[in-house]
Amino acid sequence: MSDTEKGLDWAAIESWDRNYYLHNTMAASEYTFTGVERVDGNYITLANGARLLDFQSQLVSDSLGHRHDAPHDAIKEAMSRYGHVFFGMATDYRARAAKLLIEDVLGAPKSWASRVRFLTSGTEAVENAVQAARLFTGRSLIMTQAHSFHGMASGSTFLRGYRGNLTLPGEGGFAQVRDIPGVPAPGFLPIPPPEHTDFQADGSLPSLVATEQxxxxxxxxxxxxxxxxxxxxxxxxxxxxxxxxxxxxLLQQYGILWIDDEVLCGAGRLGEWFGYQLTDGIEPDIMIVGKGINGSSLPSGGMVVNHAIGDFLESARWWSGSTWDGHPLVCASIVGTLTYMLENDILTTVKARGDYLRAQLEQLAARHSLIGRISGAGLYLAVDLVNDQGTPLLEADRYTAFSGDLTQYPNAIISGACAEKGVFLGGFVPNTIKCAPPFTITEDEIDTAMQAFDFALQRLAETYTASQGQVR
Ligand SMILES: Cc1ncc(COP(=O)(O)O)c(C=O)c1O
Known part of the structure; x- marks a missing residue:
């Protein structure tokens, strides 16, 4: 059925969007309208008819591809009995989602995990976790890794490594940065990121030496x-x-709680249920989940607490809650997703496809000196773009304030060229490309994405050679 037959007038839609929506990350003067007509499986169909292979799972979020039956059928079934039910009452879906996550996935009662609260975003879960940690310990300071990201509300935004909350136009293009007044906020302290120097050292990691200090x-x-x-x-x-x-x-030695934010890496993305399981013998005190726990079929998040914190909070009246906590439809989507993942041994698939992807990336790296470090696990592999000296193409790298002409950032050149070849692949910071396809990706589709990436890397090499020796 054509757009006209469906009654979609894309010219009108574009004008309403341009005029009335308050956009993220792009100024109106540079806004590019990318109308999406529909999403199916691993593909996005644009209003102009182009079809893109989604090799980033949107925001490393849509882990089962688009409109997967597992969450969608569960939501449809739940809608025959439920709309909204507030947190003061219980639904079967809330109880089942909690049991699936805490018992079937995390191994309670024998494991560290005791309880979960389901919320409507990762950000909200982060906010809850920070409050829970402060209430439990009676202490105020929260330490957070530079370059990390934990959301964009007033609390969680102070936990992120990105300072350019507004990049303003003016002389020299978008060169002026305005932080939210009050940053850095009392109560939040950045610790050094686990960056390149950790890989150059022998023995102790410089980032953790500084953290201990x-x-x-x-x-x-x-x-x-x-x-x-x-x-x-x-x-x-x-x-x-x-x-x-x-x-x-360090945390054990100094008696400090660990909040493990698994919003993006959890629910199988790294080839384990949760990223902390990549390291033997460690357990979070509080774990935050989101995105993948329901394939991002509906807005979701959750906070899992250990036994000590769970017992402490349950022994008290904790005056917290939002209208949407434990929403039955969200919980149904979690039930559908986790059940599917458990029944279909999703971790084995993620590991196998991840190994295949890594092998293809390493082949590309052998041909493109622009590829530096390839890091990651499972189906989240990040590719750093470097110059002939092996250092980041754009010097600011992860300290970027997103100023100047963003279309010339390496990640933008790569994503533009990949889109020409029908692949949605790019990155957030200037020198890093994030390969994070849905778990439903096939080896043929990985090949298609790698061909597009190959083409894009050639384009990047030409652009940077041609740009007044900016890099080479
Ligand atoms: C690690 C991490 N924490 C928290 C968040 C915030 O989650 P949400 O966008 O669902 O609010 C994100 C979002 O990308 C994230 O990646």
Whole structure:
């Protein structure tokens, strides 16, 4: 059926969107309208008829591809009995989703996990976790890795490594950055990111040596928790293999809680149920989930707590909650997704496809000197783009304030060229490309994406050679 037959007038839609929607990350002067007509499986069909292979699962979120039967059928079934039910009442879907996650996936009662609260976004779950850590410990300070990302509300935004909350136009293009007034906020302290230097050192990791110094300088008795990402989502970076083992030792030594933010890496993305399971013998105190737990079929998030925190909070009246906590349709989508993943041994698929993808990326790296480090696990592999010296193409790298002409950023050149070849693939920070296809990806589709990436890397090499020796 054509758009006209369906009554979709894309010219009108574009004008309403341009005039009335408050857009993210792009100024009106540079806004590109990308109308999406529909999404099916691993593909996005645009209003102009183009079909894109979604090799990024949108925001590394739509883990089962688009409109997967598992969450969708569960939502449809739930809609025959439920719309909204507030948190003061219980539904079968809320109880079943909690049981699936805490018992079937996380192994309660024998494991560290005791309870979960389901929320409507990862951000909201982060906010709950920070409050829970502060209430439990009676301490205020939250430490957070530079370059990490934990959401964009007033609390969680202080936990992120990106400072350019507004990049304003003016002389020299988009060169002026305005942070949210009050940043950095009291109560939040950045620790060094587990970056390149960790890989150059022998023995102790420089980022953790500096973290320990900060812990001692602030006084562990003032620190409620350190929040981390297993692999950085927005920044596309997998820490050194010893990083979490050694960070965990520090947390134990100084009696500080660990908030493990698995919104992006959890629910199978890294080839384990949760990213912390890549390291033996470590357990979060609080774990945050989102995105993949229902394939992003509906807005979702959740906070899992350990036994001590769960018992403490359940022994009290915790005056918290939002209208949508434990929403039956969201919980149904979680039930549908987790059941499907368990019954179909999704982790084996993720590992197998991830191995195939890594092998193809390594072949590309052998031909393109622009490819530096390839890091990640399972179906989330991040590719760093480097110059002849092996250092980031754009010097600001993960400290970017997203200023200047973003169309010339390496990630934008790559995503533009990939789109020409029918593949949605790019990255958030300038020098890193995030390969994170849905778990439903096939080897043939990985080949298609790699051909597009190959073409895009050639385009990048030409652009940067041609750009007044900017890089080469
Ligand atoms: C690690 C991490 N934490 C939290 C969030 C915020 O989640 P949401 O966008 O669902 O609010 C994100 C979103 O990308 C994320 O990647």
């Amino acid at each position: 900060l812990i001692r300088a602030c006084g562990p008795e003032n620190i409620a928790a350190i929040i981390t990402e297993p692999m950085f989502g927005a920044a596309g970076l997998m820490p050194h293999a010893n990083y979490y083992r050694d960070l965990y030792r």
